[in-house]
Amino acid sequence: MDLPHVAALECTLCGATYDPAQVVYTCEEHDGVRGILEVTYDYDEVLERFDAELDGDIRSQWKYRAFLPVTPDAEVVTLAEGGTPLLDAPRLGAELGVDAWIKDDARNPSGVLKDRASSVSVTKAREAGREVVTCASTGNAAASLASYAARAGLACRLFVPGDAPEGKLAQPLVYGADVLAVEGTYDEAYDLSMEVTDRFGWYNRNAAVNPFQVEGKRTVGHELAEQCRVQGVGGDGSASGTGGDVPDWVAVAMGDGCTVAGAWKGFHEFAELDFVDDVPRFLGVQAEGASAIHDAFHGHQNADAVAEAVAEEAAATVADSIAVGRPRNTVKACRALEESGGTSVVVSDEEILAAESLLGRTEGVYAEPAGAAPVAGVQAAREAGIVDRGDSVVVIVTGHGLKDTESALAAGGEVDPIAADIGEVIDRYGGGHGTDRDP
Numbered sequence: 001m002d003l004p005h006v007a008a009l010e011c012t013l014c015g016a017t018y019d020p021a022q023v024v025y026t027c028e029e030h031d032g033v034r035g036i037l038e039v040t041y042d043y044d045e046v047l048e049r050f051d052a053e054l055d056g057d058i059r060s061q062w063k064y065r066a067f068l069p070v071t072p073d074a075e076v077v078t079l080a081e082g083g084t085p086l087l088d089a090p091r092l093g094a095e096l097g098v099d100a101w102i103k104d105d106a107r108n109p110s111g112v113l114k115d116r117a118s119s120v121s122v123t124k125a126r127e128a129g130r131e132v133v134t135c136a137s138t139g140n141a142a143a144s145l146a147s148y149a150a151r152a153g154l155a156c157r158l159f160v161p162g163d164a165p166e167g168k169l170a171q172p173l174v175y176g177a178d179v180l181a182v183e184g185t186y187d188e189a190y191d192l193s194m195e196v197t198d199r200f201g202w203y204n205r206n207a208a209v210n211p212f213q214v215e216g217k218r219t220v221g222h223e224l225a226e227q228c229r230v231q232g233v234g235g236d237g238s239a240s241g242t243g244g245d246v247p248d249w250v251a252v253a254m255g256d257g258c259t260v261a262g263a264w265k266g267f268h269e270f271a272e273l274d275f276v277d278d279v280p281r282f283l284g285v286q287a288e289g290a291s292a293i294h295d296a297f298h299g300h301q302n303a304d305a306v307a308e309a310v311a312e313e314a315a316a317t318v319a320d321s322i323a324v325g326r327p328r329n330t331v332k333a334c335r336a337l338e339e340s341g342g343t344s345v346v347v348s349d350e351e352i353l354a355a356e357s358l359l360g361r362t363e364g365v366y367a368e369p370a371g372a373a374p375v376a377g378v379q380a381a382r383e384a385g386i387v388d389r390g391d392s393v394v395v396i397v398t399g400h401g402l403k404d405t406e407s408a409l410a411a412g413g414e415v416d417p418i419a420a421d422i423g424e425v426i427d428r429y430g431g432g433h434g435t436d437r438d439p
Contacts, residue, residue, distance in 0.1 A: 005045040006069045009037040009211050012331045020069060023128050025197075025209045033194070033328050037211040039069055043273065054275055056230035058083040061116050061219035067269070069215050070123050077122040077152045079109035082219055086227040086394070091362040096378050099392040101233055101247065102365055103224055110171060111400035112321075113220060113259060114144040117207055120216035122148040125203035131155060134197060135205040136190035138320045139168025140399055142179065145205050146172035157202065159189040165320060165404045186315065187326045207258040208328030214262040221266020224250065224394065225276045234392055245276050248391040251283040251374035251381075253398060254293050254344070255322035257333030260284050263396065264336035280394070283387070284337050284344035285377030287317035287352065292327050294344040297334045318349040318407050321370035321399055343386060347376040353411040355379065356401070360412065366401035368408075 008017040011027035013035055018024050020039065027035025049066035061082025062068075070076065084107045093100030105113035122145070125133050132155045135145050142158040149156035156177035160169065161184060172179050182189040190206065197204040207213035228234070229245040250267070252260045264282050271279045286294045315325035327333070337344055347355075352369045355376035359365050374395040381387040401408050418424045 002071050002073075003069060004072075005042055005049060005066065007040040007042050010040050011035045012038050012335075023130075023203070025204065025211075033209050036209065036329060036331060038332070039211050039215050041067070047273070054226045054229060056227060058223055058226065061119070061216070061223070064219050064222045067222065067266075068120060068219070069212055070120065071127060074123055074127055076119070077126065077148050078119050079115065079147065079151055081108050081115040081119050082223060084108060084220075084223070086224065086231060086233070087363065087365070089363045089395075092359065092375070093393075095358060095362060096375070096393070097382055097389045098378065098387060099390060100378075101392070101394045102359075102363060103220065103227075103394055103396045104365055105220060106365070106367060106371055106397050106400035110140075110144045110147045111403060112140045112144055113217065113396070113398040114141050114207070115147070116219050117213040117216035117258075117262075118144040118148040118205065120212050121145070121203075121205040121210060122152050122154065124212050125154065125205075126152055128203060130201070130203035132157060132200070132202040133205055134158065134193055134202040136160070136186065136193035137164075138186050138323055139164045140321050140403060141205065141207065142177070143168055143171035143175070146175035146177035149177065150175045157196075159193045159196075161186045161189050165406065167405055168403050185325065186323060190326075206328075208256040214258050214265065214329070214332065217259055217262030218266035218269070220259075220396065221263040221268070222270060223266075224263070224396075225267045225270035228394075229276050233394065246278045247280045247394045249283050249342070249378075249381075249387055249393040250280045250396065251285060251378050251393060252396045253319070253322050253370045253373040253377075254284045254286050254327075254333055255290070255324040255370070256327045257293050257329035259396075259398060261329055261332035261336045264340055268339070279340060282337055282340040282342035283374070283377055283381055283393075284333060284342070285373045285380075286344065286346050287319050287322060287373065288346050288348050289317035290315035290319075290323050290325065291346045292325065293330050293333050294346050296330050297337055297344050317352075317369075318410075319352050319369035319373055320404070321368065322373065343381075345377050345380045345384065345386070347373060347380050351376040351379065353407065356408065356411040359397070360401070365397060366408070367397045368399040368401050368403040369411075371397040371399040371401070
């Protein structure tokens, strides 16, 4: 397998390196999944391969193929993922007291940012000659992987917790996947998926351990850097000293920690290559009921302790996409927060649902709870004095509201029944014509 632009897979704990052409998930020097691997690159080779113009015209994430760990002649498995819009959000910003922007990754093919990773993962599975792909998921990764497996003609076997939202399970079933509801938590489903990977040799997409998954997710950072450069997203530098084409903050929800790690890696790469002037601070947002990464980051623990971050109790939050009690990518997540000069906050389920409603009614963006969590996080950070008034902030919406309509109804309120009688409308709204005056 020819990967001239990929230098190695490197352990985040001990620095041991592995051949990137192998199917290897974690460092053998550490028990379990503690030795998470990082993909490293030969950037001279990457730049030799990258000839695209950074002009804001992004048809898909494969504009950045030169940065992705696939062979030059690989047949990419794609559904045109990526290329999602960066939207100015003035009404949301007025509510939050910031210059707000939305990177709406709910526009991806299966409705979730994870499609970026699944496209890379299924491409790698096919490169490796694997006929079955698998993962554990609270729902979104399962739907995403099933979609791309169907596109590639691969069998897909998924492990989900028994309480995963039905709306999310409908997708992989339609895509033809085997959906196995585990009688237990996400973490138990995860452990089972790793066991079957070892036993049967299926290709595992679990973003926490498959090193190539974060590489797909990092394209959201590449896109954001390019879009900020073209659209002129930048603050006055009041928080981080940034300005011009770089926002002060990027807010993103954290579950396993892969998304914040990937988004930071991508943006940071483009800054190091002088494609943008600077880097933003990253604000990681977790739910109160699933806060292991936040706790590890603020506990200032050593790398080994961070790698073993575990919630005191089983994860419990309405934002099921980030309901992770034992996040496997804590090291990479904490490193992203630290290197960016950022931090993390936790928010309640009530704040998350309120943010879902706020995002919808101010900007017309329909997000699932985890996708709205960054908005709640910005509110919490403003109240704590972390984010200053007027700072420029990009919130990354990771998943579509149709993923979890039950929570959306809780956030948005109830439908009002009325009789089929104009009188009831007049009684409620007055004379019409856009006013509340009497007829």
